[in-house]
Amino acid sequence: MALTRREFIKFTGLGLAASSLGMLGFGAAGEAQAAAVRPFKLTHATETRNTCTYCSVACGLLIYSMGDRAKNAHSNIIHIEGDPDHPVNRGTLCPKGAALLDVVHAPTRLKVPRYRAAGATEFKEVSWDFALDRIARLMKDDRDENFVEKNAAGTTVNRWTSVGMLAASASSSETSYLTWKVVRSLGMVVFDNQARV
Amino acid sequence: MSDLQSQDFIRISASTMTPPSARSHEDQVAKLIDVSRCIGCKACQAACMEWNDLRQDIGHFEGSYQNPDDLSPSVWTLMKFAEYENEQGNLEWLIRKDGCMHCADPGCLKACPAPGAIVQYANGIVDFVSDKCIGCGYCVKGCPFDIPRISKVDHKSYKCTLCSDRVSVGLEPACVKACPTGAIMFGSKADMTEWAGERIEDLKSRGFSNAGLYDPQAVGGTHVMYVLHHADRPSLYSGLPDHPQISPVVSAWKGILKPLAMIGIAAAALAGIFHGVTEGPNEVTEKDEEEGERALNETEKTP
């Protein structure tokens, strides 16, 4: 085989592919098929580089969205595929990654803050201000009540054990860092993440 | 035909014309599915559904990882799983991606009665042009691999297009790109055949002495080929046909019967015409009328 596998994988990449496959002679077919086949849907879509949100292989993604980021065009993600330049996944994706579009647009994605009062049987939609004001109030009241400044031996311990936090597993390191700052500056110690499960 | 560049078709369904053949140097493409590298992850299925905007109804667990349970108008490719215990008593999990084989001599195209509803591009891709499809289901009968499925909604036939929309702009098909282990490769048919040879050597060195390429010549070879560890028994892989060919029944139906039937019908009509011209009409004569009247009257009088 004239091509090494590396080169082979390479030319399946988006940019290179067009020219290399064209050289192999697939281009001519293109002219004909253009009239018969489904129009290529990404021709002018905006391409954004991203990383898969699932496992830790961290496959590179190309996210295609409608619109060219003009002021009046509201970007909407229409397709996601692997980034052929990424050294690990080289354009491939697993069945989860290949279906990322459906999680971005899942019908069960949340759009509005919702609140369930004690004993209620349903959620009701609330404003962000209501939700965050109420959460902060609940947290402060409990912290003021249960904060431990010194232990029995008189050591300053400054901990708060009655409210806990579970951190995400897919949020960015920047989010994590900010979360750490908020959580620890409150003295929170019941703090964990999804590392084990 | 519409505004297609017909030079780039090498076969068109229900066409009595030989397609133009001036462009004779277009490379044939092929998808090579190396079953020995396939982990059955269904990334190809997901990528196919995502790219082609296909979503089957959510089904049930049916006692296998095979989901959905069958190909359908919205399932163009499907992983099939077979648990096989070999002669040594060791388990082999033979997983095969099923879908259109893009035959060089496509049975579906042969059977199709709607002009231009099935076409074969010069690069070998067999594509369904749904605009022209009449939903008769003949392609289902023509296919040696049981691939096309007719939609109950729009009554059109669907199957893998080999992502003709992607290939036409110089990209590989969506399943090929997604495949995490490189079990699906795409390139020129010559390159794929050669690469398959390397893979078969490797498999033989690992004890699969019957490893081989599945590129059945009875259908002129295919543009989707398999590297199989047990090329001597393709049917182990969830019923991949051992000897696929266009059924002789279909060949008879779509081959010899067509001209014979036309000749037969025409002959009957012509016979009539020539008979009419040579023998003329069989007319009732005046004498007949008289005789007839007489016969009627006679009896009337006799009772």
Add this chain to the structure above:
Amino acid sequence: MSRPNTVIVRYTAVNRVNHWITAICFVLMVLSGLSMFHPMLFFLSALFGGGQWTRAVHPWIGIVLLISYLGLIIQFWRENLVEREDIEWLKQAQFVITNEEENAPEVGRNNAGQKIVFWSMTFLIPVLFLSGLVIWEVYFGEATSIPVQRAAALIHSLAAVAAIIVWVVHVYAAIWVRDSMRAMTQGYVTPGWAWRHHRKWLKELASDPQSKHLIRKRP
């Protein structure tokens, strides 16, 4: 030639309506069927509103055809029972073809040729119907295996071709044997027509008091 004043009712109104329903269906079946059989004739699908319509209506017309033809069978099976003299007639068929019918044996209500048409269709139409059901994709696409469907498609085509040929013969005969058409349009024949083509039938009619009502003045 003077027009006879007496005519013989050959087909009742019910007979005729039933026949023409069958005939129309059959023609539509031929046109739609052929359009899906040979690409050369695909243009015929335009008569039905395109390929999809053709594919969709063909089996439904087929159902009507079958029911309609069942009506014909019920009405005509008895008079088409094969008799010994049919064989004799067939042996002398060359005289019929060369318009020398007088040399052939006398014929009852139907001659052997007509009986062949009747029984051919009685055989072919159900065959077409049943094989058609197997390949009726919309409702029965998954009911049978693909090899069965392939065989059905072949049988359907063969039967259709046979039926078309029989139909061509039938239609030609109706044109060739002049005034036959009137029997199926207006329902009656002249005594001379009966004398010439179905003399035995005429004689039976004439001698059968039960059949008096079939002989009437020309309308």
Add this chain to the structure above:
Amino acid sequence: MTNTWQDIKNANIVVVMGGNAAEAHPCGFKWVIEAKIENGAKLVVVDPRFTRTASVADYYAPIRPGTDIAFLNGVIRYLLEKDAIQHEYVRAYTNAGLIVKDGFSFQDGLFSGFNEEKQSYDKSSWDYELDDQGFAKSDDTWQDPRCVINLLKQHVSRYTPEMVSRICGTPQDKFLHVCELMASTAAPDKAMTSLFALGWTQHSVGSQNIRTMAMVQLLLGNIGVAGGGMNALRGHSNIQGLTDVGLLSNLMPGYMTLPQDKDTSLDVYMSTKLYKPLRPGQTSYWQNYRKFFVSFQKAMFGDAAKQENDWAYDWLPKLDIPLYDIIKAFDMMNNGQMTGYICQGFNPLQAFPDRGRSRRGLSKLKFLVTMDPLDTETSRFWQDFGPQNPAKSAEIQTEVFQLPCTCFAEENGSLVNSARWLQWHWKAADGPGEAKSDIWIMSGIFHRLRDMYRKEGGAFPDPLLNVTWNYTNPIDPDPEELAKEMNGRALTDLTDATTSAVTKAGTLLDGFAQLRDDGTTASGCWIFTGCFTEKGNQMARRDATDPREQGIAPNWAWAWPANRRILYNRASADPDGKPWNPSKPVISWNGARWVGVDVPDYGPTVKPSDGVGPFIMNAEGLGRLFARDQMVDGPFPEHYEPLESPVENVLHPKVRSNPVARVLASDRPTFGDVKSFPYVATTYRLTEHFHFWTKHALINAILQPEEFVEIGEALAKEKGIEQGGWVKVKSKRGEVVCKAYVTKRIKPLTVDGKPTHVIGVPLHWGFTGQARKGYGANSLTPPVGDANTQTPEFKAFLVDVEKTSAPVTA
């Protein structure tokens, strides 16, 4: 992972044990396939089930869940007995020759120092003999019976092939063939890689499972080399990052640990952190702990962290118990000790062991906050969903806030992958509706609380009022600014002691070596220093050039520490600095400095003759065949049965399971025995799904729509279970009613002479999303944690199974 994903292709043997890489990490697994194709590698799979990975393996051996240590100790015995170890490597780079204290012993399943009452070990006897200077004594001839290698030989001598087979149920011939394949990589130019994941961690002996394989790898000389290493295939996209940034009860960013009550002052705290080298001339990262810590406090509290207040040491909370992990948190909830809980993108009702216990715990909270892009089960724990979530809403007094978040495609930021690469990603579109980023939400809560404390006062507000928050947009800080804060910058002009180069105040730092302990540098996460420098965002680099195509790609994104791609890469070369495998060198000594495709593991000019050990995280600089003080459950790995096991421990019946496993007394009654629950169950993931997220994605719901369990043909026949029929699987804690997949891929194992059936329980189904409703595997699993990491024992427990009919749903 010690190595990169692509580096797997350099392996000669790939062992997948304690994981199912093909199923869980298909795109990473491609490099295993590449190894087979490009390098002629053999893939070996050891797993209770014939998995998707096994389907492409060259050799498969079955094993009973929870017996990996017995198997691997058997491998160690085999290697030592056949002398199939890489001698020079073991001598130079491991502690094989160091001499262990006299007090150390192992008897009847217990190591020395066990405290019955506390269910823990006093580890003081698990140490080396020290000489006058405080350095570890050693015997390079390995003659001393107390040197590590001899103690190890003695320890593993019980793990004969017969014993391994008796415990694991692995046929002896298969076990021995796996040993042979592994042993083939003792050659210096051959490498074996170990790929593992939750199949090892989710056991009461999880850490020891991994340790045992690490020891095998050290004996074979496979750590630090191309195609070698211990490669933990981490599960979530940024779980490495969250751990790196220290989002665990006892951690701070960069693996510094949160002070405990006993650390009454900064000096006391620091005294336990600064490692003293155990060998002359050894270097260690942790010698710089104070620099990392002070720089962190400066990032966290800015000018308020001063020399005078011990860099605001007291503003950090101190732990009274070692951990407030998830098991503890839900125990506290059930005991009414918790008021509120905030779940950020986490679905504990689905993820934690013993679902019923989780539901009861959440019901006792005053408030629950969930932050997630998706409608999670946790946020609806209070709602009745029939048998899959029977809840009496009216009786549950918990206030619940369900906050909608943006997802990966809708924000900028970095994620740390399994190979420690920090990769930047870009926003493609806005989130749906009113969804907001976690940064915006956490900032919103922060500002409200800070304002309240400013207005109202309250309990110890100092840290809250003084935490740095000088972002351009304080209500929604830019991820780039946060990344720069983690990277760190100079607070005053800094002059390098050796080169006299000056780093101007305010300049972003290039590496953690620039950090100081005098308050002149700030860095939010020292291991990330270098990720965002004055040259720009290093995490956004996209140069995929890969010298010699060896799978390093050093200019793609950025890896911690210091952009090093293969950890312990010093060990890829022999003591003289020549690569063990000349065709795949990682780094080598050119006479003046270390050169190669990767960033060397220590000072680029440190001469090989200086004898600095390659394992610079350890005080002795050597790979540990004897774990000294790091493991809480023993310096050598020992086979203990899972907490729920069908058999006795044939090695030491009195000590059946890990004596120091994390088990709360209140949970002991929830364990079942073999009489009522005769079958071994193990939970796992399917490749079509990611935890409990993808059931919300239509394609994935189509690809694997409905809950099922996998049952071997023999057991199915015995129980009259049909293919695809309904079954009820029960443990002492709960039940799952679902479909059965009767398969040839699970066969009964002969364990201690008795047939043992294994039932596989995939875990993806719940009661929200698009896939069909399910009970969830965690209805069955026990609340048992690994002794070291508290990871729940999801991989081995007991159940019963019976044929049943479809559940009645509302």
